[in-house]
Structures are given as structure tokens and as C-alpha cells.
Amino acid sequence: xxxxxxxxxxxxxxGYKGSRAxxxxxxxxxxxxxxxxxxxxxxxxxxxxxxxxxxxKYALLGNGHLQIHEASLGSLxxxxxxxxxxxVAQSYALIYSPEGNKMVRLKGVEEGYFNNERTSxxxxxxxxxxxSTTLEQVLLSTTLARELQVGIGDxxxxxLVSDDGIRPQFCVVGNLYDSGYQELDxxxxxxxxxxxxxxxxxxxxxxxxxxxxxxxxxxxKQDFKAEGYAVTSWDEENFTVATNLNTSRQAxxxxxxxxxxxxxxxxxxxxxxxVEDDKHQIAMLTLxxxxxxxxxxxxxNTVMIxxxxxxxxxxxxxxxxxxxxxxxxxxxxDRSIPSLSYYLLEFTVVYPLGDILTIVLVLLLVSVFSVQFxxxxxxxxxxxxxxxxx
Amino acid sequence: MMKSTEVLTLEAVSKSFPATxxxxxxxxxxxGVSLSLNRSTSIAITGRSGSGKSTLLQISAxxxxxxxxxxxxxxKEITKLDDExxxxxxxxSMGFIFQSSLLLDDFTALENVQISAMIAGSxxxxxxxxxxxxxxxxxxQDRLGHTxxxxxxxxxxxxxxxxxxxNEPSLIFxxxxxxxxxxxxxALVEDLLFSLVAERExxxxxxxxxxxxxxxCNTVYQLHNRNVEVRS
Numbered sequence: 218x219x220x221x222x223x224x225x226x227x228x229x230x231x232g233y234k235g236s237r238a239x240x241x242x243x244x245x246x247x248x249x250x251x252x253x254x255x256x257x258x259x260x261x262x263x264x265x266x267x268x269x270x271x272x273x274k275y276a277l278l279g280n281g282h283l284q285i286h287e288a289s290l291g292s293l294x295x296x297x298x299x300x301x302x303x304x305v306a307q308s309y310a311l312i313y314s315p316e317g318n319k320m321v322r323l324k325g326v327e328e329g330y331f332n333n334e335r336t337s338x339x340x341x342x343x344x345x346x347x348x349s350t351t352l353e354q355v356l357l358s359t360t361l362a363r364e365l366q367v368g369i370g371d372x373x374x375x376x377l378v379s380d381d382g383i384r385p386q387f388c389v390v391g392n393l394y395d396s397g398y399q400e401l402d403x404x405x406x407x408x409x410x411x412x413x414x415x416x417x418x419x420x421x422x423x424x425x426x427x428x429x430x431x432x433x434x435x436x437x438k439q440d441f442k443a444e445g446y447a448v449t450s451w452d453e454e455n456f457t458v459a460t461n462l463n464t465s466r467q468a469x470x471x472x473x474x475x476x477x478x479x480x481x482x483x484x485x486x487x488x489x490x491x492v493e494d495d496k497h498q499i500a501m502l503t504l505x506x507x508x509x510x511x512x513x514x515x516x517x518n519t520v521m522i523x524x525x526x527x528x529x530x531x532x533x534x535x536x537x538x539x540x541x542x543x544x545x546x547x548x549x550x551d552r553s554i555p556s557l558s559y560y561l562l563e564f565t566v567v568y569p570l571g572d573i574l575t576i577v578l579v580l581l582l583v584s585v586f587s588v589q590f591x592x593x594x595x596x597x598x599x600x601x602x603x604x605x606x607x
Numbered sequence: 608m609m610k611s612t613e614v615l616t617l618e619a620v621s622k623s624f625p626a627t628x629x630x631x632x633x634x635x636x637x638x639g640v641s642l643s644l645n646r647s648t649s650i651a652i653t654g655r656s657g658s659g660k661s662t663l664l665q666i667s668a669x670x671x672x673x674x675x676x677x678x679x680x681x682x683k684e685i686t687k688l689d690d691e692x693x694x695x696x697x698x699x700s701m702g703f704i705f706q707s708s709l710l711l712d713d714f715t716a717l718e719n720v721q722i723s724a725m726i727a728g729s730x731x732x733x734x735x736x737x738x739x740x741x742x743x744x745x746x747x748q749d750r751l752g753h754t755x756x757x758x759x760x761x762x763x764x765x766x767x768x769x770x771x772x773x774n775e776p777s778l779i780f781x782x783x784x785x786x787x788x789x790x791x792x793x794a795l796v797e798d799l800l801f802s803l804v805a806e807r808e809x810x811x812x813x814x815x816x817x818x819x820x821x822x823x824c825n826t827v828y829q830l831h832n833r834n835v836e837v838r839s
Contacts, residue, residue: 505703505770
């Protein structure tokens, strides 16, 4: 019977057959909390997806998931979880064009380097050299080409430093690529594996670049170490970038959790507002003999129903918005927001269930505690106070 | 088992209020008030404004604590009851009618009465049946689905009477129940109240300025010099 009474009172508080004002208040709060939750979920998905996208660029184009610094390897590619093994040579060179110069990391790669995994991370421009040439070809990024003001088929010079002094090696821009992440593109150029050997004559660094299945990086690294290989992972090779990405992700999660806590406090304000406006009714119910626990449950259930519906709606809305991240970002980028050039415009959306669950749980827990806390005021409403409205 | 005929007994009840919110010399409102009320009897408390009539009613119903003295309701010392027991006592054994009907705004006439029955422990079905019967008794059967703002002052007061009686209480506390009604409606509510109280063998404590209304009670007390004296 108490349940039926509770049900009746909660439904009325939620606006069912209630006054327009009660309905409006509930709907307003429902929309407001939904929007806040959706913004939190959207922001977290955005940050995690962006971080993962940038990490993928570094792993797939920069260093591979794992690097093995050995002259030769056994049957590495047959190991479970290893997707691709490439022999790579790299060094640094100053690249010159008539309009500018830039120090770049030059990677010498073999023919099979740009496989499906890697080509999914870049856009290769299909240009044709302006004239046939016997010069060696280099692959530059569109960012670098823009900086050097060169295009496909243009000549550039690699300034090589050796014991004999500095000598230029002329090359032609064979093609341009765009990984979508300018920070990486601005310093990375590719050429043929053999060219690096010829140019640097042993001063280059040679290693094996491995692409492995997500989630197997650490275990494979340990396996290789156990087998005696000198192995590093992409985050060790790009320590600053990896640390920055990780710190950003954790900092953003921290901010989202803090906002979720504030939102939880705001939810307790809804309960405070409901109780404040219903003082007369609460006093009346107390006068009729209703226990404080019943009245507290009415307001607690009402607010928590609004909260849970808002969290569900907000999470769905956040996920829905983030599933359209690329078109949204492109639309924003079209408005020429310069800071966006330092981010990716296209990346795979990752749904960080752990982070989403953390935000939702924090919001829920803070709401439960703060609403319970704010409902202590119910006990302070004297039954007699309803007669003061005479 | 026979129910005890004594419903309410006050012995040497005193009450004072601080002169200001910050304290100060207290103002004595009631001093050594004693009276008793049996089942099927009615008493009226009259007196000038500010004499402490409503305070006496509130203390008698356990809504306000007395400084000293004893208040027994159906033999139980209510000054020693905790909130939970007082709530239970109010829901099952007391009925309240105030000057303004104090209905729950968002609820219909039927729901207002039903909620009172459900608080007292009736199932939804039983509460509905009892509420319908009570509302019919007060002539509100055609207004069951109307909310407070759709009812006139007299109709609201009739719903309040139905609500006060739905749990078959031992005692009805009525504080100026006709105070805000016009003459015709006031007469209707008076008649209804006295007929139902007599019919259901309920005790009635009535606070009123209206001496004619008060005179319909078995005993009329005048609150004077912080104490009650029998007027008739």
C-alpha cells in the first residue's frame, strides 16, 4: 500500500496528470541534464578517439607499434599477433627547395611498406611528374611541400653531412601524402630503402618495424625481450607525444568527472527546489501522518528517475553525435579555425566504455548522495507550517 | 474489546513562547490547563484573538510540545511519543479541519481523501472504497475528479471533512472550519460536521469565534487569562 502511495505521489511529481508548471520544470531539468551528459560523453569520446587516431598515425607511419633493433630476425612474422614486419632505415637530413628548407626525418622503406594498414592512414596524391627524370624520388607530405613550395615533379636537394663535408643530393618529389596530422607530416619524408644506404653509408639507423594487433603490444614486447631482442614500443620512441596524449586523456577525464560532480550537485538543487516549492504539501502530508521516509522517497525517486532518464538520453545523444565526428569537424574546419590544423579531421571513433561508465557512475553516485543530503530538509518542515498558509 | 470512552485528557498543561526570535522574557500563553474529552462528545474553545486557542489545539494534537503538563490521547502520553508514533497516531486516530481546507493542490478530491486513507494503512482498493463512501456522505460524489482549484470554498471544506473522517478517527480537531466561508456555506458545513460526528461517535474539539457555532458543542470553554473556564 505504501508502494502504491509512493507510486501515485512520484507520478504526480513527475508531472503525470500534474500541473503545467510541474511538467515544465521536470522537462526543463530533463533537457538540461541530458545536454550536459551528452556534452560530457561527446567530449570524452572525441578526446579518446583523437588520441587514439594520433597514436595510430605515429605507430603506423612513424615507428610501427614495435621496433626491433637487430640486424636480422628469425621468423618474427609468424608470431601470433604480428601483422606486418618491415625493414626500415632512417636518418635526418636538411631538405632544400628554391623557396625554403626544413630538417626532416627521412625514412627509407621497401616496396611493401605502404600496405593496407598504412594506406588507410594516408591519402596519396595521384600526381604525374612534370618530366621524366633519372633522379631519385622522395615522398613528401602536403604540409612539407606547402612549406617548401614544391609540388609533384619538382626538384629538392637533400643536404647530407659527412666526414668530407656537406654535399647536396638532388631528388625529385615523386608523390605527396597527407596523413591528416600536420604535426607528424611536417617532419617526415619517405624514400627508397636502398637510397638511404647509399646516401648515409652506414650512419643511418636500421631496424625492423612491426605492426601488431591492438592489445598485444605489451605482451609481444615482453615476448621479444625474453627472446633477447632489443625491442622498443612506439610510445617509448615518441615518449613526449605518448605522454602528452596520455596526460591529455587523463586530464580531460578528470575534468569530465569534475563536471559530472558539479552536475550531480545541480541535480540536488532540483530536489531542493522541489522541496522548497512543495513545503505546503509536505507539511500537509506530515500532518496527515505520512512518515518522513515516505516523503523523502517520493522526492528521491522523482529526482533519480529524472537523473537516470537524462543520463540514458545524454549518453545516447553523446554517442550519436560522436558517431558523426568527422562531418562535424570538417564543417568546423571549413570555417577556417586555425587550431584545428593541429588535430585530426578524420579518425576512427572509439567508444571508451570504461571512461563513459566512470562519468555515468560518478554522476549517479554524486546525485544519490547530494540528493539524499539535500532531502534532510524534509524533516525540518513542521506539519504545523501548512496552517501558516491560511 | 470495548474502546475506552476517554479520548483526550490534558492535565496542568503550560506553554510559553519567547518574546522575540532571540529569546528574551517568555510570553506565557497557557498555564495549568486541564480538560478532558470523551468519545461522542464535543467541546468548543472560544476566546479573543491571540488568547492561545489554536496553540491549545496544536498541543492537544501533538503538533506542538508543551512546556509542562500531561497530554494523554486514548490513554497514551503523547509527550513521550517519538515522531514515528506521533505520525501513526495522527494518521489513524486524529482528523484535522482548518479554516482553509488545505487540500493537496495537484490531486483530485477523491485522491485527497484516498491519500489520507492510504497513509493510515489502507490498500488502494480499500482506500478508494472508503473515500468514495465518505465523499458521497458529504455530497461530493459529483466532484470526485475535480482538483482543489476547481472547487468552491464550501466544497473544499466538505472534502476536508471527508478526509478527516475517512480513517474513522477518535477525535476531530477543527480550527475555525467555517471561518472563511459565507453564511450559507458555513451553515451547511456546521450541520454536516455535527451530524457526522454524532453519527460516527467521534469526539470533536472545535476552535471558533462564532458563539452560535460553539454552542452546538456539549461543552464550551472560554480561554481567558491563560487558562480555560467552562462557559456553558
